[in-house]
Structures are given as structure tokens and as C-alpha cells.
Amino acid sequence: MVPKKYRKVTIKYSKLGLEDFDFKHYNRTLFAGLEPHIPNAYCNCMIQVLYFLEPIRCLVQNHLCQKEFCLACELGFLFHMLDLSRGDPCQASNFLRAFRTIPEASALGLILADSDEQTGKARLGRLIQSWNRFILTQLHQETQEQEGPQAYRGASSSSLGSSGESAIGKLxxxxxxxxxxxxxxxxxxxxxxxxxxxxxxxxxxxxxxxxxxxxxxxxxxxxxxxxxxxxxxxxxxxxxxxxxxxxxRCLPDVLVINCEVNSAKEAEFWKVQAEYAFNKAKKKEAMEPPKPKEPPPMPTEWCLDGEEACSMEGFTFDTQAEDLRHVWIPLTLKMSISKSQGLEVSSWPEGEELSAAEEADVGETYHQRKEGVTHQQWYLFNDFLIEPIDKAEAAQFDVSWKVPAILYYAKRNYHTKYDLRIKNPIDASVLLTEASAGDLVGLDAEFVTLNQEEAELRSDGTKSTIKPSQMSVARITCVRGQGPNEGVPFIDDYISTQEQVVDYLTQYSGIKPGDLDAKISSKHLTTLKSTYLKLRFLIDTGVRFVGHGLQKDFRVINLLVLKDQVIDTVYLFHLPRKRMISLRFLAWYFLDLNIQGETHDSIEDARTALQLYRKFLELSRGGGTDEVRKVLKGLYEKGRQLDWKVPDSDTGDGQGAAVFPSVMGL
Ligand SMILES: [Zn+2]
Ligand SMILES: [Zn+2]
Structure with missing residues (x-):
């Protein structure tokens, strides 16, 4: 029987999309989980393992290069979001999109077909081990290749020579x-x-x-x-x-082990070894009287790399034999290397320090950043489920359902010799214009879909989403929100895509086939990465974004923006427990504007959202919250009368706000 917390978790999509899904039920910590339902999200667990290795967390966030698809860059963007999040899950969507383009990844069979992922045909144990090998090699190359002023300059390593120049090599x-x-x-x-x-x-x-x-x-x-x-x-x-x-010749700071338990034979081997160890522990417990708590022993020295000596604090744990059921691996290993004896490895039964796939020992600095306390704790990371677990559980592998895949053993206090500062490499040069903290920026984005949503019809005729359609951002527009250039766009980028677009959603997006094709497009076509960097710079600078349904825009662009930097007109003009109102209807009602008649234009939408925000400020200044409430009640009343359709519009009913598909947001 697989315990619930280890089972595959799924998100239930309601009519509102994700908004009412209770992620907190699965994660009460301030750490961020990762969402499933993105192609190849099977590697979510290993992304977390890499994130919780402090030198890697810093390395990739200090890295930035010109390559369109670089996994080190994308991991850096993702880790930045994991850092910012206060418990809400993040998505590895841009990382996974870049991952799909790496030829080595497909050559190694790491890119799963959608069907394999769903039918569970994929042999995940073997797959994640290949992924582990791939990502370390890839990051090693990517962070080595980099030159120039933005290159990461970690403490240089002399012992490893030229082959170990990257921090990955050093680690x-x-x-x-x-x-x-x-x-x-x-x-x-x-x-x-x-x-x-x-x-x-x-x-x-x-x-x-x-x-x-x-x-x-x-x-x-x-x-x-x-x-x-x-x-x-x-x-x-x-x-x-x-x-x-x-x-x-030497020991690495972090010892990575692929377990290769790929068949029943190896699983049986683990099972038998764990039984031996368990019986031994039980015998020992039976023979010994319960021991009184001892004072911690003096720190023990252990030798690593022949010359470096690390001191290890001594701890004793009251380990019960019952905790050792299904345990073969030790939480701590003692390793030394010397000219005369070569490598020596022994188990260190009392102590801790290990990170395993899906389970990570989360160190002090991570707790300090998130919760303001310093302690160590083991957690289980299962997509967006995060649960503290007992350290004994981390080493338990009941191979009937929990098969070991990858082990990371870290040298005690290894991170002290790495430069763990993050210097944000995204500077003003990515934007080509200026922005300052507090600036208002009107934002709108248009999307295309890469594959259709999967839904099932319930017996009562309503639809329920199993897997949402995968959307890709096609156009991003930012307009100035104040000053002499108010309303003037300073970003209006069409995003080229290499992936097959199944629907341009032209009616809603205004994007036509060809607009995104570098060979024939007449638009300002850029890569997602270059536009992403502009937005990251704006966010890091501290601008405030104004737009309609920004949550969805940022979600598809794969950005995390703190709430106090987002002014969303969807929520400004909304009464609790009532429907959300479209930009088109609001523009007509408040501004007497008829927008989105033929098609959507993101410059127009961004400007309209800004004007609506001005209108909202005017209303609140005039009569405070009571006045706003009164106006909103009138708005809902009018909407109900008109069935939320803008009257006298040139376009037919088919384009009215009321039939706007839920997948497009508002
Ligand atoms: Zn890069
Ligand atoms: Zn020979």
C-alpha cells in the first residue's frame, strides 16, 4: 500500500481554472512545490534537489548567457521564483520548454511523449537517473562555456585543474x-x-x-x-x-549516486540487505538495556581528500530498531582517501546528512530565508505536496512501492567554501530604456495554444478539465503608465516559437499564422527569453503592473510577481462571489469605449486597463469604498440586464463577452 503522500498528486481544475484549488492543503510550509501537468514534469523532484544545494541555487542565478535555450539560465529564472514564493507552487514550464529543445535530451530518450506520461508506461526510475546524469553534464558545460563580464566567477578550484572549472565540476x-x-x-x-x-x-x-x-x-x-x-x-x-x-584521486563535495535498481533482481537485493540490517539492529536492541541519554561526545575529526580535515559535530540519536525497517543506506557515510589505503568507506550510523530524490534534507539557510529560524528538517517533495518527514523515513525503502533512484551525499559544511552571494545578472541593458521603482506599466499578453485541453463530459452535460491546454505566449506589450509618454508602448514583442501551434486563437489573440514565423513575419519578432528578461528587469526594478487578468498572463509567461506589484482590473471591479467581468464590458460601461470589436490588440487592451485603473482611483477618491461598492452594484445590475453583452457592437453575438471561453481568462 503506497502511503497517500507518496502517491501522484493531481490538480482539480474548476471552471475558474486554478483559483479555487487548495494548494495549502498539500503544503503548509513556505517552500514552493512544483506543478505537474506540464510535459516532462517528471523531473520536478530532481529540480528541487538541485535547488536545495546552495552552491547550485546561487550558481544558476548568477548565470546569464545569450543562448536562446540554456538550462542553466532557465533554472536560474525558476530558482528565483522558488526563492520569492511564500508557499505557492511554481511551474517549471519555461525550463521544460528549453529542455525539450536540447538535442542530447531527446537523443537520450528523456523527452516523453504525452501518452507515455499519462499511461504510466514510462519507466520513471531509470528515466530520472538518466535525467540526473544529463542535467549535471549539461549544467557543467553551460556554466563553463560562459565568458564575458556576466560570467559567474566562483572561488577558483586549483585541485581539480582545468576540467573542473565550473562550479558544477567543483561540487x-x-x-x-x-x-x-x-x-x-x-x-x-x-x-x-x-x-x-x-x-x-x-x-x-x-x-x-x-x-x-x-x-x-x-x-x-x-x-x-x-x-x-x-x-x-x-x-x-x-x-x-x-x-x-x-x-x-579525491572526493567530491557532493557525492551523487545513481542506484540502478532497475529490475526485480536489484530490488530483491536491497530488500534482503535491509532485512539483514534490521534483524541485526533488533538483536542488538534486545541485548542492550535502554541507555540513559549521554552527553554529546567530543567532536570527531574525519579525513577527506587526504589533506582537508573537516570537523563534525557529534550527535546521538535515540534510534529505535523499528525505525530501521527497510533501511539499508546510512544517513551518514565516512569516507577517506589516502595514498597507502586508497578509498575507505564506512557507514556512520549516528548522524545525518543526505539528500535523496524526492526527499531533501533542507538546511539552515533555507529555513532562515523562508521562516526566519535556523534548523534542519527532512521534507518529502512530491510535486506541489511538501511534507516534513522524520529522518528515519528518508532512508526507508520498502521496495514493494518505494524504489531508491538517486542519492546525494553532501560533505558536512561543504558550502562554506563556495561564494554564496547572488548578484542579479539582469541589468538595464536588457530593456534598452529606463524604468524606476513605482512606475506604472500597463501590460497585456496574447496567447496561442500548443495542444488542446483534455476534458471529459460529466453525465449532467457539464465539462471538467483533466488537463488544461498548454498555452504559449505569442505577444507581450507594455505601455507607459504615467508621464508625457503615458499609453505609449515601450515593449511590443511577438514571440517566435519553434513548437507547433495547434490554434492561433486569432479571434481572441489577434495573432495570425505567419506572425510568429521568423521567415515571413512583419512583426517585431523576438525570443521568449529576451522578452522574459525585459519583464524580469521591470519586476526586479519594482514597477507596478496594471492589466486585466494579469495572474493568467504571468502564469503563462512563467513569472512570479509579488502581489503589491500587481494592479489587476479584474479584481478592482469585482464583487465577492460574483462573476468576473470582461475588459470589453468594463471599457464600454466606464469609458464608453468599444474595444475588441474585430479582434484583440494588446496595445489597446493595456491602455484600456490603465484607463480603468485611473477611473477606479477617481471613484475611490470621490466617495471611498462605499461609493465604489455602489458603482459596482450598478455595474452588475446593468450587466445582468444586458446578459453581459456590449450593446450595439458591430460584431455579432458570437463575440460577446458572455461567451468568452473560460480557457482564455478575461
Ligand atoms: Zn545560460
Ligand atoms: Zn596486450
């Missing part, structure tokens, strides 16, 4: 020596950098009873791998049986 990189010994006696050694290790389990015949192994023992064998294979020998000038051995 995960491990210089390994691969030696290959032919039976003729010729040995060739080459060294390389590896960012992660995979577990190798001892071959055993099926009849034999599985022997007992310590996790540390298997890990050591997996790192210092010895294999016999056929390889080319220069001496013999032919393929020969050779013994390949791998040795490591």
Missing part, C-alpha cells in the same frame, strides 16, 4: 583514473572527470542465498570498479581480455 566532479591492464602486462592509464557514480551489485547466481553486504562496501566497489572486458591493446595490436580498474 560534483571527481578526477578518476581508469587503468586498463592487458594480459600481456601492458597497462594504460587515462584520467577523466566524472560527475556521478552508479551502483554495481555483485553478480550472484539465483540459487545461492544472497550474502550480507554493508552499503559502504558496495559503494566502495562501485566507485573503485573492477571489470574484465575486451579492449584494444596497442602492444598486442588486437582486442584482448583486459582488467579495467577505476580509482579516484
Amino acid at each position: 560534483f566532479g571527481c578526477e578518476v583514473e581508469n587503468s586498463s591492464l592487458c594480459r600481456c602486462g601492458k597497462e594504460t592509464v587515462r584520467s577523466s572527470l566524472t560527475l556521478l557514480f552508479t551502483m554495481h551489485y555483485s553478480e550472484q547466481s539465483s540459487q545461492e542465498k544472497t550474502k550480507e553486504y554493508d552499503f559502504a562496501e558496495i559503494l566502495k566497489k562501485s566507485i573503485c570498479l573492477e571489470q574484465s572486458t575486451q579492449a584494444w591493446c596497442e602492444n598486442c595490436e588486437k582486442y584482448q581480455p583486459t582488467v579495467q580498474t577505476r580509482n579516484i
Whole structure:
């Protein structure tokens, strides 16, 4: 039986979309979950693991480059949102969109077809491990390639040499020596950098009873791998049986392990090992009388990398044997490397420090930022569900439903040697014009859909959304909200898209096929990234956005904007528990303007929203909230009479506000 918190979570979409979905029910922390229902969101859990590694959180937010699709840049934008959020979930949509364009990702089979994701055909355990390998390699390359003034300049690493220049290399990189010994006696050694290790389990015949192994023992064998294979020998000038051995020269700050539990055989191995460990612990408990609480022992020194010594604080935990059911991995490993002995690995039964896929040990600095307290706690991250868990649970793998995939072991206090400051690389140069804190900016965006929404008809004839249509922003317009240039657009970008558009929604968006095609478009066509950077600069500067239904705009653009920077005319002209009113109706009612007659134009919409805001200010200044309420009541009364259709409009009923599809917002 899979406990509820580990099961796949889904969002119930109501007629209002997401607005009344109770995310707080799934997450009472101030950390941000990630939404499912975006193609390839299977990697949400690993995005969280990367986020909670402080040097990576900082590295990608300091990174910015010119490449249109760069995962380091996109992770930086996403992590910025995770930092800002106070418990509301975020979406990895732009990151995943960039991810889909990386040729290596599709070559590795990491891009899932929609159908595979839904039918559960995808072998997620294997998939997430390939993803893990891919992302570390990709980030390593992307953050290395970068040059120029905006390049990230972390503390330089001397021990790893040129191959470890990126912070990724410094954090995960491990210089390994691969030696290959032919039976003729010729040995060739080459060294390389590896960012992660995979577990190798001892071959055993099926009849034999599985022997007992310590996790540390298997890990050591997996790192210092010895294999016999056929390889080319220069001496013999032919393929020969050779013994390949791998040795490591140093220990990484974060040891990443792909567990490779990909079949019933490996799962059985874990199960048997956990049973051995559990029985041992039970026996031990039975023999020992309950021990009185001991004072913490003196700090223990442990050796890492032959020369660096890290001190470790001593803790004792009253671990009950029952907590050790299904546990094979230790929460802490002791590792050392020396010239004489080579690598030594042993389990460290009392202590803590590990991050596993979907489960992360969240350190002090994260709590400090979010909650103003410093402590450590284990959490389960399951899309938008976040729950504190006991540390014992983190190491428990009942392989009948919980299969280990990826382990991250971090060196104690490893982050102290990294530069953990974030210097926002997005500066005024992205905007080409000026903006200051407090400026009013009218904003409107138009969308196209990339795939149709999936819905089912209930027996009573109403529709319920299973999966919302995937929208893509096609045009973003910002107009000045004050000063001599009030109403003048300073951003009016059409966004090129490489993905197939299934519906241009021309009637609502004003976007025509061809507008987004670089070869034939007459519009100012840009990349999503360049326009995104302009908006991020405006947000970071502290402007206030005025628009109609901005929540949806920001959601599709994939931006998080704090509430005090958003003035949404949908909510200004709204009475509690009543319907939302369209921009078109408000413009007619308050401004005597007939907009959106033929089609939508985002310059017109942005200007109209600004004018409505001015109108609202005028009303509140005139008579305060009572006056506004009275006016709103009149508005709703009029709307009801007219069935929310703007009278005498040139267009037919089909385009009236009342039939505006819910998917488009307002
Ligand atoms: Zn980049
Ligand atoms: Zn040979």
C-alpha cells in the first residue's frame, strides 16, 4: 500500500481554472512545490534537489548567457521564483520548454511523449537517473562555456585543474583514473572527470542465498570498479581480455549516486540487505538495556581528500530498531582517501546528512530565508505536496512501492567554501530604456495554444478539465503608465516559437499564422527569453503592473510577481462571489469605449486597463469604498440586464463577452 503522500498528486481544475484549488492543503510550509501537468514534469523532484544545494541555487542565478535555450539560465529564472514564493507552487514550464529543445535530451530518450506520461508506461526510475546524469553534464558545460563580464566567477578550484572549472565540476566532479591492464602486462592509464557514480551489485547466481553486504562496501566497489572486458591493446595490436580498474584521486563535495535498481533482481537485493540490517539492529536492541541519554561526545575529526580535515559535530540519536525497517543506506557515510589505503568507506550510523530524490534534507539557510529560524528538517517533495518527514523515513525503502533512484551525499559544511552571494545578472541593458521603482506599466499578453485541453463530459452535460491546454505566449506589450509618454508602448514583442501551434486563437489573440514565423513575419519578432528578461528587469526594478487578468498572463509567461506589484482590473471591479467581468464590458460601461470589436490588440487592451485603473482611483477618491461598492452594484445590475453583452457592437453575438471561453481568462 503506497502511503497517500507518496502517491501522484493531481490538480482539480474548476471552471475558474486554478483559483479555487487548495494548494495549502498539500503544503503548509513556505517552500514552493512544483506543478505537474506540464510535459516532462517528471523531473520536478530532481529540480528541487538541485535547488536545495546552495552552491547550485546561487550558481544558476548568477548565470546569464545569450543562448536562446540554456538550462542553466532557465533554472536560474525558476530558482528565483522558488526563492520569492511564500508557499505557492511554481511551474517549471519555461525550463521544460528549453529542455525539450536540447538535442542530447531527446537523443537520450528523456523527452516523453504525452501518452507515455499519462499511461504510466514510462519507466520513471531509470528515466530520472538518466535525467540526473544529463542535467549535471549539461549544467557543467553551460556554466563553463560562459565568458564575458556576466560570467559567474566562483572561488577558483586549483585541485581539480582545468576540467573542473565550473562550479558544477567543483561540487560534483571527481578526477578518476581508469587503468586498463592487458594480459600481456601492458597497462594504460587515462584520467577523466566524472560527475556521478552508479551502483554495481555483485553478480550472484539465483540459487545461492544472497550474502550480507554493508552499503559502504558496495559503494566502495562501485566507485573503485573492477571489470574484465575486451579492449584494444596497442602492444598486442588486437582486442584482448583486459582488467579495467577505476580509482579516484579525491572526493567530491557532493557525492551523487545513481542506484540502478532497475529490475526485480536489484530490488530483491536491497530488500534482503535491509532485512539483514534490521534483524541485526533488533538483536542488538534486545541485548542492550535502554541507555540513559549521554552527553554529546567530543567532536570527531574525519579525513577527506587526504589533506582537508573537516570537523563534525557529534550527535546521538535515540534510534529505535523499528525505525530501521527497510533501511539499508546510512544517513551518514565516512569516507577517506589516502595514498597507502586508497578509498575507505564506512557507514556512520549516528548522524545525518543526505539528500535523496524526492526527499531533501533542507538546511539552515533555507529555513532562515523562508521562516526566519535556523534548523534542519527532512521534507518529502512530491510535486506541489511538501511534507516534513522524520529522518528515519528518508532512508526507508520498502521496495514493494518505494524504489531508491538517486542519492546525494553532501560533505558536512561543504558550502562554506563556495561564494554564496547572488548578484542579479539582469541589468538595464536588457530593456534598452529606463524604468524606476513605482512606475506604472500597463501590460497585456496574447496567447496561442500548443495542444488542446483534455476534458471529459460529466453525465449532467457539464465539462471538467483533466488537463488544461498548454498555452504559449505569442505577444507581450507594455505601455507607459504615467508621464508625457503615458499609453505609449515601450515593449511590443511577438514571440517566435519553434513548437507547433495547434490554434492561433486569432479571434481572441489577434495573432495570425505567419506572425510568429521568423521567415515571413512583419512583426517585431523576438525570443521568449529576451522578452522574459525585459519583464524580469521591470519586476526586479519594482514597477507596478496594471492589466486585466494579469495572474493568467504571468502564469503563462512563467513569472512570479509579488502581489503589491500587481494592479489587476479584474479584481478592482469585482464583487465577492460574483462573476468576473470582461475588459470589453468594463471599457464600454466606464469609458464608453468599444474595444475588441474585430479582434484583440494588446496595445489597446493595456491602455484600456490603465484607463480603468485611473477611473477606479477617481471613484475611490470621490466617495471611498462605499461609493465604489455602489458603482459596482450598478455595474452588475446593468450587466445582468444586458446578459453581459456590449450593446450595439458591430460584431455579432458570437463575440460577446458572455461567451468568452473560460480557457482564455478575461
Ligand atoms: Zn545560460
Ligand atoms: Zn596486450
